[in-house]
Every structure is written in structure tokens, then in C-alpha cells.
Amino acid sequence: MAAGTALVVIDMLNRYEHDDADTLRNSVEEVLPVMQTLIARAREQDAPIVYVNDNYDDWSAGPAELCEQALAGAHRALVEPILPPPGAAFITKARHSIFYETSLEYLLRNQGIERLILTGQVTEQCVLYSALDAYVRHFQVIVPRDAVAHIHEHLADAALQMMKTNMRAKITDADTLF
8 A cells, every 4th residue: 555545443442332232243243353454454564543433422531541441341352352553543533423523634634644544333324424524625535345344234335335436435355455
């Protein structure tokens, strides 16, 4: 992957204690190995990795607290393998988009990033909204279809099609990246 590309890991620090958690957990279990490999390859290439995670309305929580809270949930096995590696940037968010009232755009522009690889959850929610916000900010968007988790498969498929058609996102498999 060319210089100027960052891997953005979206909302993977999760306790999985919400209404639709069962369905999401099943999807995460399927894509987690691919996400792990993608992060490892990004690290090998010294590509910037940025974790952006919901703060779950805990305005005092930073990366350490969000990791600790997620690990304390009932599904540690879905969190532990995807914890932020040393040196990864970490930004908290309060709403769906990784850009909404965060410092992400500043961080990316400061590092000369032009392309974003979006991985994480939920395809038809936070990944979709983040792709749109990246597109309107003139970033190139890449979404590895096998490294994003969903709640509703049919909506995730539609979201990927929308990203491709409306946002000119490259939808690919993770093994083509890095």
C-alpha cells in the first residue's frame, strides 16, 4: 500500500451488552481473524493505525479506560485480540462518524494521509457514516468487506454498495491490502 494510507479501526472496544449484541458478536467472530491480520500487516509496513472508538457517554474515559471496560465485559475473547498496539493513535467519539466533532481530520492531514482503510464495526452504521464523512472531506476510502462486522447482513451489503457507488469507495478483500 502506498504512503499516505492509514488503517482506521472503528468501535472495536465493545462490551457487547446492547440489544443487538448477539448478532453483532457472531459477525465479529467471523471477521476478527481478518482484522487481526490486517492490523499486523499495517504494522509491518509502518502504516499509521488509528483507533476511533465510542466513549459510551463516559466523558472521562481515554484509551486505557475504554480498553479496560471492554475487557471487563462478558466477551473478552472478542476484545483482547484487537486491542490497540503500541504506538497506535487513539481518538474517542460520541456519535456514529469517526469525524463528528473529533480531531481525526487534523491528525490525518498532519500526517499527509489521503487514503483511509476502514475496518471495524458496524458496517451499516458507523462504517457507512464514517465513509461518507471521509468522502466529503476528499479522502479516498477503502473498505475490506471481510474485515467489517455487521448487525444486519442485508443492510451491510447495501451499505457497501452505497459506499462503492455514492462515495467511490474501493470495496475489496483484506488480503489485497498492505
